[in-house]
Amino acid sequence: MASSTARPDVDASAQSGPSVARRLLDSSATLSYDPAKEVDWETPLDKDFHGASPEWSTLFGTAYWDELTEPQRKELTRQEAASVASTGIWFEMILQQLILRDVYAKDPTDDRVQWALTEIADECRHSIMFARGAQKLGAPAYRPHRVAVELGRLFKTTAFGEAAYAAILVAEEVLDVMQRDWMRDERVVPFVRTINNIHVVEESRHMKFAREEMRRNLAKAGRARRYFHAFLIAVAAYVIVTSMVSRKVYANAGLDEKRALAEARANEHHKAMMRSSCAGLMEFLASCRLLTRPALAFYKRAHLI
Template sequence: MTITAPSPEQDAAAFRAEVERDGVLERLLSSSAQLSYDPEKEVDWDAPLDPLHDGVNPEWCTLYGTDIWERMSPEQRATLTRHEAASVASIGIWFEMLLQQMLLVDIYDKDYASSEFQFALTEIADECRHSIMFAKGAQLIAGRSYLPHPRLHQAAKLLKLTARNEVAYTSILVAEEVLDVMQRDWMRGASVAPQVKTICKIHVVEESRHMKFARHETIEAMRGISEVRRKASALQIASVGYFIVKSLVQPDVYAEAGLDVKEAVAAAKNNEHHHALMRLSCVHLMDFLSEAGLLTPAAKRLYRRVHML
């Protein structure tokens, strides 16, 4: 057997790639050290909540623009938006717990001295704070939290055990990109509760680093993979996106606002206004997936079913 040593050009290219990789991660670590927030101090948890303050911008409510919305009182609308915000926050906690475990599994064998290992732990620490922040926020604005469907809740345990490389990091990106666009709008909403605005601001700033890390790791993982693996990964990632988006607003939110759940679910399912906002929130994500080779025909079909594409 003949072993061919890498050429000087190949050595140089590998060295440049490693330097660039470390540079990106070092900058992310530096950003974390300089620009991170303590929700316990930043959010005014003790301030009274105006009953007419919204949890999300009304335009983002799943029933906005429907006949049901037109029949609702201002109090009902505010209540619904707060419970929708609590539902989104709760599903965020559920997925953040999964991603923390995926990250721990992925870095288990990595070099402890590497920037990759250290930033992954930094991200996990951020996500722990975010989950506590979301839990307190849901309790504040809605008095409760929400869980995904029990079967999905159980099935998702397989994801944390099996997701590796591009599947783990792109799944993280799919979830965070959708929330990022929503929260950038909510944090500027005139009628949105001040506490929710602050929560959104903290999450947007800190998640921007996490999304950059996820993109970086996805690109690294995609180098030289087989066509079979690429297509399989694309479908698995799309399945994650499908179930996350489908779970964001749980049906119980409509009952909390005094609505007929069956009628409200049907109206939300056919609300073209909300579908258009979802597609808008996923534009940059879909561009990235396409560039990375992860927007296959099978994946597109799943994304279209939940109006991400």
């Protein structure tokens, strides 16, 4: 985690970027996965398993959850896991474009450019893996709300520097914490645990690079740019997090969508889980002086702080 003193941390990172990229390239060469071979795609779905740790369900801890039968709870977590995967595909497509724009026309012999291309290759495999995983869970192709899709289109076209890499970090940090729980949980269907393990291992390198690139870019950012990007990053975080679980999962799990949505929105347990998952991220953003008052309003609204 970053030092609590922002400026020295940023300056030191700016000098270490290329060596960090080289270490990540070496790590990728040593430990990477081929989901087509590593994940058990052939065994039929065993509906005796959850799709995600029950504690991460948007309804866990509510009166509605207590009324559900065990098969209903398992179907709900499978639909929610598929929704998270579908949202992951949406955002991975955004971040691939952000990264490609960032390295466009730069020196391809530079370690950072080569790592960026490696990361894009990882994300392509992850998107296919998530799509096949959601399909095997018996879920439709969940998509974010139209407004979120259009905001994503605008963001991926205009974001640059620390804003681009911070958005990557926000999305991956939230997924990382929940997926670490899912991959260790024997109540979760085995092929989903494998998918989560692959994603956690490979995304840990992506998050390291995002932090380094943020620090490197912030080293040359003035006050106005820092404040603007702090706000932009917070808005992006809000859109990403609130798009993770589609409202359609409840009807597809056989539940009363209106009631489920109301109880999910008021679920203090789930809000606490989200805040806990983002504690390290918020500490890092604070060290970069990106938790401005306007930004904090969006993080609080998304229950990330």
